[in-house]
Amino acid sequence: MVDLTTRLGAMTLKNPIMPASGTFSEDLAGVIDFNTLGAHVTKTITYEKRGGNPTPRVCEVRGSMLNSIGIPSKGIDHFIQHVIPYYRQYDVPLVVSISAHNADDFARICQAISVPGVDAIEVNISCPNIEDDGKAFAMRPSTTQQVMTRLRGASDLPLWAKLSPNTGETIEVALAAQEAGADALVVSNTLLSMAIDIQSRKPKLGNLMGGLSGPSLKPIALRMAYQCSKAVDIPVIGCGGISTVEDVVEYLIAGASAVQIGTATFINPTAMPNIISGLEDYMIRHGIADLTELIGSVRDDDAADSVVFMETAP
Amino acid sequence: MANSDTYAGVSSPANGKVFEVETRVKSNTEVNGEYRLLILDAPQRVLDCQPGQFFHLLCPSTLENAPYLRRPMSIYGYYPEKGELHFLYKVTGEGTRALAELLPGDALNVLGPLGKGFSIAKDWRHLLLVARGVGLATLAPLAQEARRRGRKLTAICSARSPEVLMSVDLFRGMGAEVITVTDAEGSSGMENIEAIIQGRIDVGEVDALYTCGSNRMLRLLQKIGAEHGIPGEIALEQQMACGLGMCQCCVRSFRRNDQIVHERVCREGPVFDMQEAMAW
Numbered sequence: 090m091v092d093l094t095t096r097l098g099a100m101t102l103k104n105p106i107m108p109a110s111g112t113f114s115e116d117l118a119g120v121i122d123f124n125t126l127g128a129h130v131t132k133t134i135t136y137e138k139r140g141g142n143p144t145p146r147v148c149e150v151r152g153s154m155l156n157s158i159g160i161p162s163k164g165i166d167h168f169i170q171h172v173i174p175y176y177r178q179y180d181v182p183l184v185v186s187i188s189a190h191n192a193d194d195f196a197r198i199c200q201a202i203s204v205p206g207v208d209a210i211e212v213n214i215s216c217p218n219i220e221d222d223g224k225a226f227a228m229r230p231s232t233t234q235q236v237m238t239r240l241r242g243a244s245d246l247p248l249w250a251k252l253s254p255n256t257g258e259t260i261e262v263a264l265a266a267q268e269a270g271a272d273a274l275v276v277s278n279t280l281l282s283m284a285i286d287i288q289s290r291k292p293k294l295g296n297l298m299g300g301l302s303g304p305s306l307k308p309i310a311l312r313m314a315y316q317c318s319k320a321v322d323i324p325v326i327g328c329g330g331i332s333t334v335e336d337v338v339e340y341l342i343a344g345a346s347a348v349q350i351g352t353a354t355f356i357n358p359t360a361m362p363n364i365i366s367g368l369e370d371y372m373i374r375h376g377i378a379d380l381t382e383l384i385g386s387v388r389d390d391d392a393a394d395s396v397v398f399m400e401t402a403p
Numbered sequence: 404m405a406n407s408d409t410y411a412g413v414s415s416p417a418n419g420k421v422f423e424v425e426t427r428v429k430s431n432t433e434v435n436g437e438y439r440l441l442i443l444d445a446p447q448r449v450l451d452c453q454p455g456q457f458f459h460l461l462c463p464s465t466l467e468n469a470p471y472l473r474r475p476m477s478i479y480g481y482y483p484e485k486g487e488l489h490f491l492y493k494v495t496g497e498g499t500r501a502l503a504e505l506l507p508g509d510a511l512n513v514l515g516p517l518g519k520g521f522s523i524a525k526d527w528r529h530l531l532l533v534a535r536g537v538g539l540a541t542l543a544p545l546a547q548e549a550r551r552r553g554r555k556l557t558a559i560c561s562a563r564s565p566e567v568l569m570s571v572d573l574f575r576g577m578g579a580e581v582i583t584v585t586d587a588e589g590s591s592g593m594e595n596i597e598a599i600i601q602g603r604i605d606v607g608e609v610d611a612l613y614t615c616g617s618n619r620m621l622r623l624l625q626k627i628g629a630e631h632g633i634p635g636e637i638a639l640e641q642q643m644a645c646g647l648g649m650c651q652c653c654v655r656s657f658r659r660n661d662q663i664v665h666e667r668v669c670r671e672g673p674v675f676d677m678q679e680a681m682a683w
């Protein structure tokens with residue numbers, strides 16, 4: 090028997106597989122067994138009711154997709170009355186993703202959502218859609234620190250900071266989140282992108298720009314997960330472009346203690362349970378008894394095995 | 404993962420039991436210049452369908468075409484006794500081009516049945532549907548269901564020319580009365596369709612109206628429905644990613660109790676109340 094459990098600070102998950110926020114809801118219970126998952130992560134909510142962005146809200150690009158869903162939210166009251174009770178039927182930790190336009194509002198929703206039934210709060214400081222021009226708190230260490238400090242004061246629940254690839258300061262932002270008291274980092278959200286229909290010359294998304302997710306995001310998010318896990322002491326949860334067991338193993342080796350699966354569920358709604366059983370098979374096949382043998386095991390001090398082509402070497 | 408075939412969850416209220424299953428192509432043939440009929444050998448558990456529901460198809464990747472997201476397709480026919488699932492589709496882009504390349508024996512992963520289908524209230528004795536183009540695909544199972552429940556059905560089928568009128572025989576075969584209108588014959592204009600429907604209403608033969616697709620048809624049927632107090636339903640389309648209600652990309656606006664509400668075409672729809680639907 091192999092041990093699939095993983096530790097995220099004070100929390101222990103029965104396996105390292107959980108959904109990514111915005112790609113999961115109660116509706117999936119018609120297709121898969123929610124009890125198989127390591128955690129449940131809900132779509133980002135805001136305190137107030139709000140609408141989303143104009144349609145079209147998604148488009149596909151080669152092998153991946155863009156979305157500009159925004160954060161349509163039924164508000165916190167609806168969430169507390171209907172969504173949290175729904176998830177109590179499962180013996181799986183519930184992680185609630187929250188967002189807000191400023192630190193005050195962030196603190197307000199964080200406090201309000203710290204109720205029985207919620208096991209951790211994921212802080213979406215990285216959504217590229219909610220702020221003008223795709224700006225987000227997680228683009229800079231200073232704004233990350235500001236908002237995370239306020240949140241730390243507002244809740245005793247584990248706080249997971251969800252980082253953004255839309256920054257040149259990945260490590261600084263990760264350190265700022267840790268400094269401010271984050272219990273884990275989720276790495277990462279979508280990459281700000283664009284697509285244009287060359288026939289009509291119009292942007293393919295109603296919101297002009299949107300976030301790239303799916304397989305083409307993976308090398309970028311994997312690089313960030315690696316950088317973050319090297320830099321911080323808190324656990325890193327990998328997210329971006331995972332669709333196979335091998336992708337999961339790669340993130341674990343890079344240093345992630347768990348992973349989130351997003352877009353892959355749109356392609357195969359059964360992706361998560363399949364990957365969980367596939368991971369177990371993988372560990373059996375490779376004689377790996379538990380995940381700690383994989384997590385952070387990257388041999389980055391050894392040279393890569395492949396030939397170095399001198400023409401393209403820097 | 405492609406050959407996954409799982410059902411483990413509890414059924415959700417609107418979607419019922421939804422399965423991701425691998426099917427086999429029985430045939431995939433041209434119906435006329437523009438449309439193709441895809442017949443799949445499908446397991447029994449996905450064949451408990453409602454007219455108006457759809458499947459989300461994982462179109463194959465080929466040399467030229469590499470669709471990424473699934474593609475929504477109305478159920479054109481479901482036959483549990485034969486183990487068959489039928490789709491009628493128009494080749495428009497990458498996904499449907501890839502579908503068109505499927506050969507008998509090929510595998511196709513489908514997700515469904517999805518969404519909320521048409522309703523037929525107990526006291527709706529005489530149903531009238533207006534279909535154009537590939538909208539026939541969506542409305543055909545309604546004719547089948549009407550016959551099963553012993554209701555009368557009139558189908559107004561519209562097309563560019565008599566040659567591209569599909570499914571006329573299918574509707575007739577299901578005991579429906581079929582009225583054809585075409586652009587080529589100049590009979591498909593809104594005024595003529597209105598006159599035809601008015602004629603039916605005058606003799607008391609319309610208890611409910613059904614359609615799908617076009618804005619112009621929606622406006623016309625909304626007007627007729629409102630004037631005569633006749634209920635109706637429309638099947639709508641919107642771009643989809645998950646097809647299950649998770650991603651919120653497929654919303655449309657509806658008018659309800661003097662408010663504008665947003666609903667997901669994949670989950671609350673694709674069939675909606677005619678009067679609540681908003682032209683776009």
Ligand SMILES: Cc1cc2nc3c(=O)[nH]c(=O)nc-3n(C[C@H](O)[C@H](O)[C@H](O)COP(=O)(O)OP(=O)(O)OC[C@H]3O[C@@H](n4cnc5c(N)ncnc54)[C@H](O)[C@@H]3O)c2cc1C
Pocket residue numbers: 149457470472473474475476477478491492493494495496497498499500537540541639640641642643668673
């Ligand atoms: C509930 C529902 C039922 C449908 N039933 C049928 C049917 O029975 N027969 C049929 O021929 N077509 C049907 N359609 C439309 C069909 O989904 C599109 O024609 C198809 O997705 C086009 O894909 P493509 O890659 O060939 O075209 P592209 O234009 O290359 O597609 C690009 C993207 O836009 C999306 N898209 C394009 N057109 C539509 C559309 N009209 N509706 C939703 N998404 C679209 C595609 O899914 C894809 O993500 C239905 C749509 C919906 C929502």
Ligand SMILES: Cc1cc2nc3c(=O)[nH]c(=O)nc-3n(C[C@H](O)[C@H](O)[C@H](O)COP(=O)(O)O)c2cc1C
Pocket residue numbers: 109110111112132133156158159160186213216251277278279301302303304306328329330331349350351352353644650
């Ligand atoms: C349709 C859609 C909606 C999303 N909504 C949210 C959201 O509300 N909050 C959030 O933090 N991330 C959201 N994301 C980002 C995902 O959680 C995830 O970070 C990203 O998609 C990368 O993972 P993937 O490649 O596995 O999809 C969304 C992604 C998609 C595709």
Ligand code: FES
Pocket residue numbers: 642643644645646647648649650651652653654667668669670
């Ligand atoms: S397609 Fe995802 S909610 Fe409708």
